[in-house]
């Protein structure tokens with residue numbers, strides 16, 4: 788809703804989530820109108836299993852995975868990205884936006900290291916934050932190329948944009964990564 792409030796050109800967005808989260812989000816919908824005004828009416832919630840290709844909306848032009856990829860192993864992320872690549876159906880203008888921290892192996896913050904240790908213990912040692920190289924390889928093996936990397940304000944998060952890989956296009960662009 789923040790994104791839609793700041794970007795009038797985005798006509799609508801669908802949040803794909805598990806059933807309990809959708810139910811909770813719908814139950815507090817009036818609060819959103821107070822906070823986001825008209826932008827709230829442009830957002831809908833949809834119960835979705837993001838690993839089930841038949842659940843993934845086909846008509847969107849941008850698919851944002853915010854704080855999702857770090858919860859899954861490489862194999863699971865591959866299925867997720869392959870599902871998205873499938874619904875792109877050869878459209879080179881559609882975008883996937885992975886919003887995540889990017890790990891710099893020479894400068895790992897204690898917070899990120901602690902977070903990953905907890906994940907290894909509770910979940911699976913493949914669940915992790917990733918380096919830029921790891922994101923680029925993940926995109927490539929699932930038919931995407933990284934087309935843009937944007938740092939998000941003063942956070943340690945980045946929006947990593949990907950489009951379907953078209954070998955003739957060489958538009959890799961990085962922005963202000965020195966502080967990684």
Ligand SMILES: C[S@@+](CC[C@H](N)C(=O)[O-])C[C@H]1O[C@@H](n2cnc3c(N)ncnc32)[C@H](O)[C@@H]1O
Nearest residue numbers: 803804805808835836837838852853854855858
């Ligand atoms: C770390 S949270 C991120 C939530 C939100 N995107 C954000 O950035 O605040 C991961 C979310 O993935 C959802 N999730 C887990 N498995 C899912 C699935 N198979 N299909 C859809 N959503 C799922 C969880 O309910 C949880 O809200």
